[in-house]
Amino acid sequence: MSITAQSVWNNCLNFIKDNIQPQAYKTWFEPIVAVKLTDNALSVQVPSKFFYEWLEEHYVKILKVALTKELGETAKLVYIIKMENTYGNKQPFTERIPSSNRSSVKAQDVDVPLKNKDRELRNPFVIPGIRNVKIESQLNPNYNFDNFLEGDSNRLARSAGLAVSAKPGGTSFNPLLIFGGVGLGKTHLAHAIGVDIKDKYPEKTVLYISAEKFTQQYIDSVKKNNRNDFIHFYQLIDVLIIDDVQFLSGKSGTQDVFFHIFNHLHQNGKQVILTSDKAPVDMQDIEQRLLSRFKWGLSAELQTPDFETRVSILKNKLYRDGVEMPDDIIEYVAKNIKSNIRELEGAIISLIAQSSFNKKEINIELAKQVVEKFVKNTKREVSIDYIQKVVSDYFQMDVDTLQSKTRKRHIVQARQLAMFFAKKLTKASLASIGSQIGKRDHATVLHACKTVDNLSSTDKQFRKYVEDLTKKLSV
Known part of the structure; x- marks a missing residue:
């Protein structure tokens, strides 16, 4: 039987699968595609530069063991990184990275030529005294990583958020797009990244804003004939966090101005963080040139938390609020409120309130009453x-x-x-x-x-x- 890239990689995967957590395997190894085998060098395609960096940082040892097992001591691993370029050309940019000389290997940035219109943004109109104006971050310090508990449903997004906060603008996940349904923690995670960056880099200008407010500011700038001032203000930001970016759908003027702001920030090594209720591929009425930029970095999904994560979230909230509650009550609430974290915490707050106001002991009977009313009064999303x-x-x-x-x-x-x-x-x-x-x-x-x-x-x-x-x- 002839040895092919696919057969070698399948054997490597079988070994890797037995030695790491199932969720880690699914996240980091299932998306990899074996491409070719030449001179004892296995070429594999990974979805982004972020993937390459993460594999090299966290899984280089197991990859080396698996590959050596299959191809011997002279085995090499070559990464092919598939990226979309600026102008929607479907031909992928590929980058070959031999793993033999790991210490000196770094993925290079894609050199994207600027259009003339974008080049002018390098010397924007300067507003007198603007650099002396203190820009408030608009961050909520209560939304931090300490109370954003990790689980299978959010591990990728949380890990990426921590990496961004450690090195804003210096990783390949720029922009970082966090997407998922209502009440799953998108806004919380976006704030947590910003709060962590402000703690680590007090000199950096961090700004959180909703897409709705950003749109309103843009409309006001057009009315007052100071659109350039508006653009320049946002070009001064080191870390820009825009919440609910899907709100830009159908707003061509706002999309156009955000396109120029995004280009300037990205080209100058600034960090952009976005949240959305849907993945880029599902966004309607967003210009293609903007969607392609959303895909430059990492899109990380927040999913509905599993039972164990829901229990941990409730225990963490109760601990922070200084409230004690029996485990069977916590597990009952976690078992029956499944849709999102916001509803989960709302149910536990209702339970505490009912107990306090009516001077009733918190027991299963009271929990059943509260959960039943809560579920009945909440529009449920079917699974x-x-x-x-x-x-x-x-x-x-x-x-x-x-x-x-x-x-x-x-x-x-x-x-x-x-x-x-x-x-x-x-x-x-x-x-x-x-x-x-x-x-x-x-x-x-x-x-x-x-x-x-x-x-x-x-x-x-x-x-x-x-x-x-x-x-x-x-x-």
Whole structure:
């Protein structure tokens, strides 16, 4: 049997999988693609320079052991880094990094030529006395890393945030885009990064602002005919944090001005941190040139926390508030409030309030009453698992069949309907939906949603499927 890049890499992966945590394996090794094997050098493609740096810093030993095991002492590892360039050209920029001389190896920055319009921004109009104006950071010191607990649902985003705060503007994850559903901690993490940077680098100018307020400031600057002053003010920032960047959708003037500010900050080694309720690939009405810049760094998703993380969050909150509560009560609340952290903390606050105001002991009975009212009064987001179960039951098949690779028409349609409702009823990204419904990619989910829309308008029977499932899934 001939040795191929894929067979060598598969053997390496089997060894690595047995020696690291499953979540770490999924995050850092599943996205790697074996490309070729030449002269005992294995070339692998990684999604970004951030990936390369992280692997070299945290997994270089295990990679060396695995590769030596397969190819002997003379084995080399070559990284190919796939990046999007500025102008939407689909040809990837690749960078070969031999791992033999690790101490002197550094990934080089991509040299992106400036358009003439951007070049002028290097010498912006100077506002008299602006450098003497103290810029308040607008950060909330209560949002810090100490009370942003790590779990499988947020490990990548939190790790990237810590790396950015240690070296703002000096890592390859610039911009850092944190995305996820409502109440999962995007704003908290963005503030935590800013607070940590201010602690470590007091001389740096850090500014947090919501995209909505940024837009309003821009509109005011146009009205007052001082657009250049507005741009120049933002070009002075060392670390710019913009919350809910999806709010820029459809606002072409604000997008244009942010494009120039972003370019200036990025080219001058300043750090940009963004949050959004969706991944770049899912953003509507955002200019392509801006989306391509969002993809330059790292997009890290915050997912719904698992049971263990929810318990840790509640225990941490109670400890900070100086409140004691039995473990069985904490676990009951964590088990029944699953959608997001904001609701989870809201439920525990309600429980403490009920106990205090009504002079009742905190027990399971009181917890049940509070959680029941809380769940009833809160609009719930159905889970992707629940959607798959409802769709599978409706078509009288099991979930494994729904997720399988089969191309049988009725199974494909059921799978497409599950993807359609997951996009419609959850805040999950297309990539996350695809991953949970049979390990598909975001393009498959996008195609499924378009297919369901088309069939709903042309096929009477299929339209009935959609109507029936809509009723079953209504929350």
